[in-house]
Amino acid sequence: MLIVSSQLAVGQENTLTLFDIEQAPILAKNQAYLLVRVDVSGIAPSFNFAHILKKKGSYAFDSDKQKLGEKYAVSLKGVKTGFYLLAIKTGHYQITRVNAPFYNLPYWRPTNNVSWQFSISANKINFIGELNIANERGSDYISVNLFNRFATYQATMSEQLTLLLEQYALVNGKGIRDDFVEELEGN
Amino acid sequence: MHKSISILFLCFGLVNSFIVSAKTPVATEHFFAEPDMVVAKLSPDGNSIATIRFTNDKPQIWLIDSATKQATLWFDVAEFSKRQASIKQLAWIDNQYIAAQFVEIKKGVEGLLDTKAVQRLILLNKPVNNTAQVEVLSVTTKGSMVHPLPEQKHQFLYAKSGLVSKIYRLNVNKLSVFGKKLNKLHKIDGGQFKKSNEVASIKGWVTRWFLDSNGQSIAAFHLNHQGEWNLSKLVDKAEPQVLHTWDFANITKNKSSDITSPELVPIAYTGEEDSFYCLDLNEDEQRTIYKVNFTTYSEAIVYQSDAYKVIDIDLSEDNKLSAIKVINNGRIETVYIDNNRLKQHVDLPNNPSLVAQVDATKDNSVRVYYSENHDQPGEFYVQRQAEVGFLGAMYPNIKDQLGSELVEQTVTVEGLEIPFLLNLPLSQKSPVPLIIMPHGGPIGVFDNRYYNPITQLLVSNGYAVLQVNFRGSSGYSTELKDAGKKQFGDLMLKDIYQASEQVLAMKRIDKNRVCTFGMSYGGYAALMLAIQHPKRYKCAASFAGVSDINLLLDNTNVSDKQRLWLKEYIGDSVTEYDRLKAISPLYLADKIPVPVFIGHGSKDEVVDVEHAFRMKLMLEKHQKPFTWYINPEGEHSFADSKQASQYFERLLEFLHTNI
Numbered sequence: 091m092l093i094v095s096s097q098l099a100v101g102q103e104n105t106l107t108l109f110d111i112e113q114a115p116i117l118a119k120n121q122a123y124l125l126v127r128v129d130v131s132g133i134a135p136s137f138n139f140a141h142i143l144k145k146k147g148s149y150a151f152d153s154d155k156q157k158l159g160e161k162y163a164v165s166l167k168g169v170k171t172g173f174y175l176l177a178i179k180t181g182h183y184q185i186t187r188v189n190a191p192f193y194n195l196p197y198w199r200p201t202n203n204v205s206w207q208f209s210i211s212a213n214k215i216n217f218i219g220e221l222n223i224a225n226e227r228g229s230d231y232i233s234v235n236l237f238n239r240f241a242t243y244q245a246t247m248s249e250q251l252t253l254l255l256e257q258y259a260l261v262n263g264k265g266i267r268d269d270f271v272e273e274l275e276g277n
Numbered sequence: 278m279h280k281s282i283s284i285l286f287l288c289f290g291l292v293n294s295f296i297v298s299a300k301t302p303v304a305t306e307h308f309f310a311e312p313d314m315v316v317a318k319l320s321p322d323g324n325s326i327a328t329i330r331f332t333n334d335k336p337q338i339w340l341i342d343s344a345t346k347q348a349t350l351w352f353d354v355a356e357f358s359k360r361q362a363s364i365k366q367l368a369w370i371d372n373q374y375i376a377a378q379f380v381e382i383k384k385g386v387e388g389l390l391d392t393k394a395v396q397r398l399i400l401l402n403k404p405v406n407n408t409a410q411v412e413v414l415s416v417t418t419k420g421s422m423v424h425p426l427p428e429q430k431h432q433f434l435y436a437k438s439g440l441v442s443k444i445y446r447l448n449v450n451k452l453s454v455f456g457k458k459l460n461k462l463h464k465i466d467g468g469q470f471k472k473s474n475e476v477a478s479i480k481g482w483v484t485r486w487f488l489d490s491n492g493q494s495i496a497a498f499h500l501n502h503q504g505e506w507n508l509s510k511l512v513d514k515a516e517p518q519v520l521h522t523w524d525f526a527n528i529t530k531n532k533s534s535d536i537t538s539p540e541l542v543p544i545a546y547t548g549e550e551d552s553f554y555c556l557d558l559n560e561d562e563q564r565t566i567y568k569v570n571f572t573t574y575s576e577a578i579v580y581q582s583d584a585y586k587v588i589d590i591d592l593s594e595d596n597k598l599s600a601i602k603v604i605n606n607g608r609i610e611t612v613y614i615d616n617n618r619l620k621q622h623v624d625l626p627n628n629p630s631l632v633a634q635v636d637a638t639k640d641n642s643v644r645v646y647y648s649e650n651h652d653q654p655g656e657f658y659v660q661r662q663a664e665v666g667f668l669g670a671m672y673p674n675i676k677d678q679l680g681s682e683l684v685e686q687t688v689t690v691e692g693l694e695i696p697f698l699l700n701l702p703l704s705q706k707s708p709v710p711l712i713i714m715p716h717g718g719p720i721g722v723f724d725n726r727y728y729n730p731i732t733q734l735l736v737s738n739g740y741a742v743l744q745v746n747f748r749g750s751s752g753y754s755t756e757l758k759d760a761g762k763k764q765f766g767d768l769m770l771k772d773i774y775q776a777s778e779q780v781l782a783m784k785r786i787d788k789n790r791v792c793t794f795g796m797s798y799g800g801y802a803a804l805m806l807a808i809q810h811p812k813r814y815k816c817a818a819s820f821a822g823v824s825d826i827n828l829l830l831d832n833t834n835v836s837d838k839q840r841l842w843l844k845e846y847i848g849d850s851v852t853e854y855d856r857l858k859a860i861s862p863l864y865l866a867d868k869i870p871v872p873v874f875i876g877h878g879s880k881d882e883v884v885d886v887e888h889a890f891r892m893k894l895m896l897e898k899h900q901k902p903f904t905w906y907i908n909p910e911g912e913h914s915f916a917d918s919k920q921a922s923q924y925f926e927r928l929l930e931f932l933h934t935n936i
Contacts, residue, residue, distance in 0.1 A: 203840070204851065205833040233882075235833045241890035266831055267854050273864060274894055 103138075103161045108174035114254055115177040123215045123258065124176040124208070125251075127243060128169050130223040132232075135166040136189045137221065142182040142207070156202075158184060166221075173243075173250060180212045182265055188234045190223045199234040206236055207265025215254060216263030217247065238264050240271060302737045305929070307674040308730040309921035314669035316364070316611055317657045319343070319636040321427045322372045323643030325403065326659060327351065328669060329364055334917075336364050338377065340403065343643060343659050346666055351411060352401050354379070357455075365396070365589070365602065368425035370433050374449050376400050376422050398422050398435070400449055415455040416447065417465050424492040428639075434476065434492055440502075442483035444494060445474045479509060479517050487546035487553065490594055495546050496520070496553075508543055508571060510551065520551060520571040541569050541576065544589065548596030554579070561721055561842055562586040564751065566598065580614065581751045583725045584717070599633055613647040613655070623660060626667075627653050627677075631727050651700060652679040652736070654728045681736040683726060688776045691768060693760055696753055697745040697776040698724055700736050701785060710790035710936045711741045713777050713806065713814075716750070717797030717821075719769060720761050720846050723752035731925070738929055740936075743780050747772035749846075765798075765826065765847050766860025770805055777806075777813075790936045794818040794874075794928065797884060797913065804862040804873065804892075811870035816935035818874035818928055821884050821913050824892040825864075826850075826857040834882055863888075866895035874904040874931045876924060878911020904931050 109115050114123070141159035164176070185206040189198045208218035220237040240262045247260060262271045315336075316329040326341040328348075335355040341348045354362055357379070366378035379397045398421065402412035420437040423444060431449040436442065451467025453459060477486070477494035480502065487496040496510045497517070505524055509517035523542065539560070543553035551572040556563040564582040569575070585603035591611070593599045600613045613633035620632050629648035635657065637644040642662065649655045655671035670676045684699040702709055712735050716724050724744035732742045746753060747769045749761020761769060781788040791814050793803035800822020807817035823829050830843050830850040848857050858864055873896070877889035889907065896903045906927050908920060915921035 201833070203833075203837075205831045205835075233834070237833070237885060237887065238828060238831065239885070239887045239890075241894050242887050244890075244894065264831075266850070268827070268831075269858060270825065270828075270863070270891055274898060 103163050106162050106164045106176055106178070108164060108166075108169060108176060111173050111175055111250055111254070114175050117177050120179050120212075121177045122180050122210050122212050123254070124178050124210055124263065125173060125215050125217045125247070125260075126176070127171075127173050127217075127220040127239070128166060129171045129220060130166050130169065130190075132223055133167075133191050134189075135191070135223050136164060137166065137185055138163050138187045138189075139183050139185045139208075141179070142184050156184065158186070161186075166223075173247065175215075178210055180210045182209050183207065184265070185236065188221070188223070190232055190234055197232055201236075204266050208263045209265045210263060211261060213258055214261045214263075215251065215258045216261055217243075218263040238262075238268065241274075302739075303675050303678045303734075305734060305925050306918060306922040307672065307678075308734045308737075309915065309918040309925070310672060310674060311918060312610075312655075312671045313673050314657055314671060315655075316367055317341075317635050317645045317647075317659075317668055318367050318369060318375070319638060319643060319645050319659075320369045320372050320375075321638065323638040323661070324372070326645060326668065327367060327369070327375050328657070329367060330669070336362070338364075338367070338375070338401065341668060343661060346659075346668070349404065351404065352377070352413070357399075366422065368422070368433075369427055370400065370425050370449060371427060371430045373403050374400050374431065375403070376425060376433060378422055396421055399455055400452065413455040414449060414452040416452060418470055423486045424488050426492050434488070436483065436486050437470065438482050438484070440482075441478060441480055442497065442499060443475050443479075444477040444486060445470055446476050447474065477511055479511070481507070485544065487543070489546065489548065490592075490596065496543075498543055506542075508553070539567065539576075541567055543569070543571075545592060546596070554590055554598070556587060561839070561846075563588075564721055566590065566601070578755075581721075581723070582612065583752060584722050585610070585612070593634065594637070599635065613649070619646070623665065625656075625658055625665065629653065629656075630683075649727050651683040651698075651726055651728060652681045652733055653677075654730075679733050679737060681733065685726060686779070688772075688779045690748075690772045690775045693748060693757065693772075695745060695747060695757075695772045695776055697743060697780075698726060699780055700732050700742045700744075702736050702739055702741065708785055708787035709739060709741045710792070711743060711777070711780065711786050711788075712932065713743045713745075713773065713791065713793045713803075715745060715747065715773050715793075715795045715799040715802040717795070717799050718749065719747070719765065719798035719802075720749045721751045721758060723750040725752065734925060734929075735932075738933075740932070741780075741786055743777055745773045745776040747776075762846055763848055765801075766805060766857075770802060770809065773802060774806060774810060790815060792816040792818065792932055792936050794820075794932070795822065796820045798823065801862065804869070805860070805865075807871055807873070808862060808865045808868045811868070814871055816872045816874070816931065817869070818876070818931060819892075820876040820924065820928075821878060821881055822875075822888065822892075823861075823884055824888040824895075825861045827854055827861070828888060828891070829884060830857070832885060834885075863891050863895055866892065866901060867899040869896070869899075869901050872902045872904070872931075872935045874906070874928065876906040876927070877908070878913065878920075879907060879909045880911060881913045883913040 140161045143157040143159045185201045187198055210216045220239050222235045224233045262268055311331050311334055314328050314330050318327045326343050328339045329336050330339050338352040339348050340351045363380050364377050365380045369375050377399050398416045400414040404411050420435055422433055423436045424434040426432050434444050435447045436444045447469050451469055479497050481499040483497045483499040485498040488494050494511050498508050501507050505522050507522050508520045510520050511517055539557040541555040541557055543555050545554040552570045555567045555569045563586050566580040568577050568579045580598055585605045587601050587603055589602040591600040598614050600611050603610050603612055615631040616633055625648045629650045631649040633647045635645040635647050644660045646658045657668040659666050659668050680703045682701045687694045687696050716722055723746045735742045748764055749769055751758050793806050793814055795803040800819030803817045803819050807814045827850040875889050875892050877886050879886045
C-alpha cells in the first residue's frame, strides 16, 4: 500500500501521513523512526500527539502540569492492518486523543495518562506499540487501546524490517519505563 | 474417552499406575459443556414447574408437571432473538400465565456509554396439551415487571420510567399477541398505562423500585431533577421521603476519592424498615452484598460471590437471599445460596453441601430445591408432601459420574489463619500426585467448597487438588481480604506454599509428584512458586498468567478508577517499578527449574497476550523447556466448551508427562 508523505502545517498542528515500511522516509536532522502497528476500523479514525516539553527520565505524570509543544495529527483513514513508519524529531511525546467516529457515534477517547506516552530515540526504530480500534457494528461497541506488544510482534517486525534493521536498531518506544527489551538483549 | 486417555499415556511412554480413581475419568468436554437446566419456578398451585434450559447456547422454557414430571417445550428464545439473550426474570402471574423478562446484551462505548441491556417482557399462556399453539403476549411500552402479583389472577405490576416514573397494574388479557400489528381500533398494551391503573408514582427517573412480598411499593432509587440520585421512601399519598442522596457526578470527578470506602447503592428491599441489600460501586467488581439501614447507617456484609460480578439478587418469601444473578462471560447466570437449615428438613440424594429452596407454594405443600456438592454440579428437585422427585440437572452428562473427598483446613501464616480446600480422589491404592491450583483475582475472589469443573476434572484424572484462599481472598473475613494489599508477590505466595507444605505431610499425597497450575493471578503464582521453591515442584502451568506486573499496570485498557485501585492493591509502576520487576516471573525466567506450560488467548483484554510472548522469548533466551499454547480466538477465560476442552486436554497431557 502506498501512502503519500506530507507534513503540512495546519495552524499549530502538523498533519502527518504514515509510510509503508518498504518506503521508509529519509530521516532529516534530529529525526528518528516511529514504528507503529495499526489495527483499526471505522469511518475515519485518526490520532493526535504532542511533544512533551520535559526531559525524559521522570515518568511521574500530572496532566495539569504537563507542558506540550508541537502538535501532530495522523489520519488512519483507509489504513490497512500492519506496520507503518513516521520520521519525527527525537524526544518524548504524549498521544493526546484518538478519534474513532463510528456510524452515528462521534467517539473520541482522551488519552491523558502515562500509558499513552512514547519516546523517540536517535538512530533507532522506535516501536510504540499497536494502536487498536476495535468495534462491532451490530453492537455499537468501541474499544481504543495502545498495546505494548514488542514481544508479540518481534518475529514479524524482524522479518519485515530486514533492510532498515541493517542501519538502525529496533527498540521499544514506549514512553514509560519498560526494561523488557534491555533484559532480553542483555547478558 | 477413557480409551483415548490410555492411548495418550502410551504415546508418551508413561507408567500411569498412579492414576487410580474410584471412577473412570469423565470426558473432558463434559466438564465444560453448556449448562442444561438453570432455573425452576413453581406455579402458585404447585402443579406446574417452569424451567429454563439451554440448547445450543440459547435458553428455552420447559413446562414440567410436578406430579408426573412430564416435560413439554413451552418457549424457544432462539425464535425471538438473534442476539445474545438471557432471561433475567421468570415469574408466574397466576396458574395460567408466566412472565419472562428478556435481556439482550448490547455492548456500549468504552468510557462513554455503559453496556446496553435491552429488556422486553413477554407473557406465555400455559398450553393445554403438547400440540397446542402457545399464546405469546408482550408489553410494548418500555419498562419492566416489578411484581407478578401471583395471588391476583391475570394481573401484575409493571414500572415505566420517565420525568415522572410510575408503577401500573396491568391485566394480561388486555395485552396484544407478540409481533402482531395493531389496527387503528387497538391501543398499545390495551391502553392500560392510564391514571386509573397507577399504583405508585415519583418524580425523576427510577432505576429500581422496591416492593414488599405482597406487591406494596416501599421505596425507589431515582435520579432527581437536580442530577442527584435519591433513595426515597414512599409514604401513602404524601410526598416521598428522601432516605439518602448520592452525588455520583462529583464522585467521578474527584479522582483521589477514597476508593477503599464502600459506595453502597440499594438493589433490593430486606423487608425491614429502611433497610436494603446493597452493592459497593467502589469494589473492583461488585461481588459483595451488604445489608444497610439508611436511617441508622448500620451495615453488614451478608454475601460474597466467589468470582463473578453480581447484578441482581433473588429473595425468598421472607426476604432472605436465595440466589444471586451474576455475569459470567457476558451471560447472566443464577448462583444459588446455601440455606443450612433446609438440610434438616429435606433429604436430597448425595448429601449435598449446598441446598437452596428455589420456590414454594404459599402453604409449603410443594417446594422446589436446588442442590450442589463439591463433586456434584447443580440439580433440581421437587418435593410434594414427603415425596422428593428429580427434576433436572445443570450438567446431565456428569450426573453421578464423579466422586472425591473434600478436606477443609487452615494454616497459620504470619499470624493469619489461611483457609484451604483439598480435593482427593476416592479409593486411592497409593499416594496421589498433587496439583496446587491458586485462584485468579487475586483480591476479592475466592475458591468455595462447592462444585468447580476444573478441580473435578483434575481429580477425575487421578490428582489431588489444593486450592488456597490466600490473603486477599474474599468469602471469609475482611481481615483476610485486606491483608492482601500489595502482597501480590510476597505473602500471598507464602500462604499458598505453607498450605501446600501442610498438605504434603499427609500420607495420601505423593510429595515427590507436585505441580502448580493456575489462571490469571493463579498462573502468575504457579510460575513464582516454581521459581521460589526449585526443588519442590515437577512442573508449572500458567494460563492467561501475568508475567510482567508493570506491563499489567500500564495497560491503556484500564480506567482512571481501576488505575487508582491497582495502585492501592498491587502497586505503582512509576514509583515502585523495581519492586514489581523483582517479583515478576519474566525477569526470573533463568531461575525456572522445571518444564512450564504457557497458555494464553490472543484476545485477552485483562492480561494482554504480550505477557505470554514475553515469557516465551525469555524462556527461549535461557533455554528453558516449555510447552506453548496460544488460542487466536481465546479471551481471559474460555468463550465456549470447545475452547476449554481443547486447552484442558493439553494441560492434562502436560501434567501426565511431567509430574
